[in-house]
Amino acid sequence: xxxxxxxxxxxxxxxxxxxxxxxxxxxxxxxxxxxxxxxxxxxxxxxxxxxxxxxxxxxxxxxxxxxxxxxxxxxxxxxxxxxxxxxxxxxxxxxxxxxxxxxxxxxxxxxxxxxxxxxxxxxxxxxxxxxxxxxxxxxxxxxxxxxxxxxxxxxxxxxxxxxxxxxxxxxxxxxxxxxxx
Amino acid sequence: xxxxxxxxxxxxxxxxxxxxxxxxxxxxxxxxxxxxxxxxxxxxxxxxxxxxxxxxxxxxxxxxxxxxxxxxxxxxxxxxxxxxxxxxxxxxxxxxxxxxxxxxxxxxxxxxxxxxxxxxxxxxxxxxxxxxxxxxxxxxxxxxxxxxxxxxxxxxxxxxxxxxxxxxxxxxxxxxxxxxxxxxxxxxxxxxxxxxxxxxxxxxxxxxxxxxxxxxxxxxxxxxxxxxxxxxxxxxxxxxxxxxxxxxxxxxxxxxxxxxxxxxxxxxxxxxxxxxxxxxxxxxxxxxxxxxxxxxxxxxxxxxxxxxxxxxxxxxxxxxxxxxxxxxxxxxxxxxxxxxxxxxxxxxxxxxxxxxxxxxxxxxxxxxxxxxxxxxxxxxxxxxxxxxxxxxxxxxxxxxxxxxxxxxxxxxxxxxxxxxxxxxxxxxxxxxxxxxxxxxxxxxxxxxxxxxxxxxxxxxxxxxxxxxxxxxxxxxxxxxxxxxxxxxxxxxxxxxxxxxxxxxxxxxxxxxxxxxxxxxxxxxxxxxxxxxxxxxxxxxxxxxxxxxxxxxxxxxxxxxxxxxxxxxxxxxxxxxxxxxxxxxxxxxxxxxxxxxxxxxxxxxxxxxxxxxxxxxxxxxxxxxxxxxxxxxxxxxxxxxxxxxxxxxxxxxxxxxxx
Numbered sequence: 001x002x003x004x005x006x007x008x009x010x011x012x013x014x015x016x017x018x019x020x021x022x023x024x025x026x027x028x029x030x031x032x033x034x035x036x037x038x039x040x041x042x043x044x045x046x047x048x049x050x051x052x053x054x055x056x057x058x059x060x061x062x063x064x065x066x067x068x069x070x071x072x073x074x075x076x077x078x079x080x081x082x083x084x085x086x087x088x089x090x091x092x093x094x095x096x097x098x099x100x101x102x103x104x105x106x107x108x109x110x111x112x113x114x115x116x117x118x119x120x121x122x123x124x125x126x127x128x129x130x131x132x133x134x135x136x137x138x139x140x141x142x143x144x145x146x147x148x149x150x151x152x153x154x155x156x157x158x159x160x161x162x163x164x165x166x167x168x169x170x171x172x173x174x175x176x177x178x179x180x181x
Numbered sequence: 182x183x184x185x186x187x188x189x190x191x192x193x194x195x196x197x198x199x200x201x202x203x204x205x206x207x208x209x210x211x212x213x214x215x216x217x218x219x220x221x222x223x224x225x226x227x228x229x230x231x232x233x234x235x236x237x238x239x240x241x242x243x244x245x246x247x248x249x250x251x252x253x254x255x256x257x258x259x260x261x262x263x264x265x266x267x268x269x270x271x272x273x274x275x276x277x278x279x280x281x282x283x284x285x286x287x288x289x290x291x292x293x294x295x296x297x298x299x300x301x302x303x304x305x306x307x308x309x310x311x312x313x314x315x316x317x318x319x320x321x322x323x324x325x326x327x328x329x330x331x332x333x334x335x336x337x338x339x340x341x342x343x344x345x346x347x348x349x350x351x352x353x354x355x356x357x358x359x360x361x362x363x364x365x366x367x368x369x370x371x372x373x374x375x376x377x378x379x380x381x382x383x384x385x386x387x388x389x390x391x392x393x394x395x396x397x398x399x400x401x402x403x404x405x406x407x408x409x410x411x412x413x414x415x416x417x418x419x420x421x422x423x424x425x426x427x428x429x430x431x432x433x434x435x436x437x438x439x440x441x442x443x444x445x446x447x448x449x450x451x452x453x454x455x456x457x458x459x460x461x462x463x464x465x466x467x468x469x470x471x472x473x474x475x476x477x478x479x480x481x482x483x484x485x486x487x488x489x490x491x492x493x494x495x496x497x498x499x500x501x502x503x504x505x506x507x508x509x510x511x512x513x514x515x516x517x518x519x520x521x522x523x524x525x526x527x528x529x530x531x532x533x534x535x536x537x538x539x540x541x542x543x544x545x546x547x548x549x550x551x552x553x554x555x556x557x558x559x560x561x562x563x564x565x566x567x568x569x570x571x572x573x574x575x576x577x578x579x580x581x582x583x584x585x586x587x588x589x590x591x592x593x594x595x596x597x598x599x600x601x602x603x604x605x606x607x608x609x610x611x612x613x614x615x616x617x618x619x620x621x622x623x624x625x626x627x628x629x630x631x632x633x634x635x636x637x638x639x640x641x642x643x644x645x646x647x648x649x650x651x652x653x654x655x656x657x658x659x660x661x662x663x664x665x666x667x668x669x670x671x672x673x674x675x676x677x678x679x680x681x682x683x684x685x686x687x688x689x690x691x692x693x694x695x696x697x698x699x700x701x702x703x704x705x706x707x708x709x710x711x712x713x714x715x716x717x718x719x720x721x722x723x724x725x726x727x728x729x730x731x732x733x734x735x736x737x738x739x740x741x742x743x744x745x746x747x748x749x750x751x752x753x754x755x756x757x758x759x760x761x762x763x764x765x766x767x768x769x770x771x772x773x774x775x776x777x778x779x780x781x782x783x784x785x786x787x788x789x790x791x792x793x794x795x796x797x798x799x800x801x802x803x804x805x806x807x808x809x810x811x812x813x814x815x816x817x818x819x820x821x822x823x824x825x826x827x828x829x830x831x832x833x834x835x836x837x838x839x
Contacts, residue, residue: 003514006458007507010465013551014500017472020554021492074751076339127777 036151041068041143042133049100049108049122056123058149065152065175066095067168068143069119069159070131072103073111075139081158082115088164089118094144094172097121101139102128144168146175184249184328187237191328194230194281195318197223201311205304209376217304221292224307227314228285235282238269238327248334251275251327257338259721259749260346267351268341273475273491274327276354280471281317283355283362288314291366291391298387305373306366313365316498324491340721343746343754349409357402357429361467363395364432367439368464371457372506375513385447385456390812392443392460393667396436397808403429404801415755415770417691417789419797422571427550428470431543435463438539440808441532449521449594451529454514455536461510465503466543472499473550524596531589535582542578546571583636583679586672587643591650605646613639624688633683640676644669663814671807678800684793695775697783705790707767708732714771714780722746724756725780727771731760743771743786766791 036042045057069085071078089096098119100108105124112122125131134143137156144153153171155163201223208216238251242265247253255268255275270279288310295303321327344350370388374380406426411419420426439459446456472495523529552566587609588602617635624630648669651660661669690705698713710730717726724744731738741758748754760767772785 003454003511006461007504007511010503010507014496014504016551016554016558017496017499019558021496023557072751076750 360399637680667811674803681796
């Protein structure tokens with residue numbers, strides 16, 4: 001019996017590891033709980049990317065839900081995310097707001113000209129100060145903000161077809177259900 | 182076409198590994214010599230194909246073949262050639278290929294040097310190595326193909342993770358893996374012994390240098406990793422108890438125990454079951470480390486891409502290998518402690534206490550590392566135990582080791598003499614106390630520093646006293662055989678390491694300051710003058726480079742250039758500036774500019790004065806050297822005549838079934 005002890009101990013470890021894999025497959029291990037979830041989005045006033053003299057504020061966007069997508073031309077992952085936004089953007093049923101983060105406007109425009117522009121509204125945050133209020137970790141990042149300006153869903157990292165289908169669309173569907181009655 | 186050849190080579194290697202793993206075992210079982218003879222050619226063939234695959238991946242990196250996904254993900258046109266080669270093991274797929282490549286190097290060495298081992302035994306050992314290779318080759322082929330294509334081929338690639346773009350990091354993984362994988366030899370020996378039912382002292386003697394070399398490589402790998410963390414992360418720390426660091430530290434602790442247990446088994450025949458168990462543990466913990474790092478079960482600063490399929494594959498492999506060998510151990514391990522008896526005061530007892538402490542320490546590290554997982558399992562939320570847990574328990578467990586270390590060599594096998602021990606206690610104790618009292622005046626009564634001096638002098642005095650005793654009592658030429666010299670060096674290393682840790686931990690001075698150009702800060706007796714920041718650039722990065730002039734009593738010592746680099750793809754990486762010295766390091770890391778638009782103005786800076794920190798790595802290197810020197814002892818080289826004689830007189834272990 002004594003000799004079986006290491007084996008038994010190891011099997012307990014295996015059970016623990018099996019549990020760990022199962023747990024991680026159901027929870028996103030990289031999920032960083034955002035304190036802003038289900039809280040009003042921070043107020044902001046930012047210039048439009050193509051008409052820098054005009055600004056867009058949080059108040060301008062109230063009334064309809066929208067997806068705020070943080071991107072930059074220097075961000076490699078954003079390149080991977082872009083085709084997904086191009087394909088899925090029109091099917092989402094919400095406005096797509098492009099949030100150009102810490103980027104030179106010239107680079108951003110060239111990048112959009114090259115890859116296509118899926119955004120309905122484009123704002124630029126060149127110094128990156130507003131992004132701090134939003135708690136942006138890095139690009140890409142997406143915030144789903146409802147008609148009342150409350151952040152309802154957040155995704156760090158590129159939106160993949162999987163994430164869009166399993167997380168983003170259900171979140172949007174929940175918003176429209178609320179709007180119905 | 183060439184990358185596909187690489188994949189083909191891996192598939193052929195897998196087939197040969199299957200042949201190497203299965204046929205010799207069948208041959209050993211049925212006494213079929215032809216089947217047993219498959220082991221060596223199959224091992225050689227497997228090595229050729231794995232080397233070919235490895236070479237093809239290196240070639241793809243060197244020649245910018247961005248049609249290979251892995252190359253496109255981890256290199257670009259601006260990356261210098263040496264980092265392109267290091268990029269081979271810069272991410273998951275390539276590191277696995279390196280792992281297998283190193284396993285093959287060990288296997289080929291084993292095949293070449295095992296000609297004089299009994300045929301059946303050698304066949305079993307090589308077969309076990311083959312089975313390990315099967316697992317890893319299948320893993321790489323089915324879940325982590327490094328040769329996957331990318332269509333359309335991009336014009337340029339992404340970048341090698343900038344934290345890996347450092348000389349220390351280029352050779353850290355190969356050295357560390359050489360250590361990890363090296364424990365597979367002792368493991369294969371143990372499994373072969375369990376399968377055969379007999380554990381001969383001769384095989385332990387033969388296995389010892391392999392364990393020592395593996396452990397020495399592991400030591401070097403850990404030292405390199407620690408040095409890299411110190412120089413690169415910008416926090417001036419040298420060990421963070423991070424899960425990935427722990428993954429390499431656990432096999433190291435068990436390996437240290439194994440080295441000592443093997444000495445007992447070889448010389449006295451005792452502790453056979455324990456030696457077998459430790460060999461299984463050392464290699465299992467290496468595999469476990471791979472599992473923890475690669476499966477994403479634990480998240481850490483080293484976070485590699487996690488893929489649940491990979492996690493499940495490694496878990497199944499781990500269960501088969503470790504579970505299988507522990508079950509085999511339960512069924513076949515020698516039951517009665519054989520070997521010569523020993524008294525409570527004896528070298529065996531001292532080694533055994535040390536062994537237990539190392540094993541418990543490894544278990545303690547394992548528990549701490551897995552704590553977040555246990556927390557999830559018991560629904561306690563995301564909790565983790567950090568440096569406070571390790572920093573309290575680890576020194577506590579190592580205290581007996583440090584206290585007993587000087588006595589070990591003086592104690593005799595079987596039984597030791599108490600008067601002699603009192604004499605050492607007195608001499609080393611007086612030396613330690615005297616140095617501690619002197620040190621107390623220099624360190625302002627810092628208890629930790631005084632303890633560090635006392636412990637280090639205690640160990641070093643013990644080692645020197647023993648070296649002197651050998652010098653006096655033994656005839657010339659027999660005073661310090663390599664085995665003895667290696668032991669003394671490694672123990673000396675422990676003393677140097679202890680001094681380094683405790684002195685640098687207690688006497689370091691840290692200063693987080695905001696400095697405008699021309700401003701001077703006084704840290705640890707040195708004046709750091711900030712002379713502003715200018716632009717610098719390298720092959721694939723631009724940087725803000727600070728200029729800091731260090732003076733002491735008005736005399737200029739050095740000019741330091743810490744950098745904050747921005748790599749091609751936008752990743753930011755700090756490069757601390759270190760002015761190294763035997764007795765102190767000066768360390769400067771660049772923080773952030775006070776105003777992002779005026780980089781020529783004031784910056785936040787971290788200034789450190791770190792006395793004796795170099796002794797930490799110096800101690801580690803001495804331990805490594807000890808391992809290598811010990812392995813070079815002529816006594817370990819097997820002569821057939823001697824083996825036969827030993828085999829004839831060796832104790833046949835009772836075959837028992839629990």
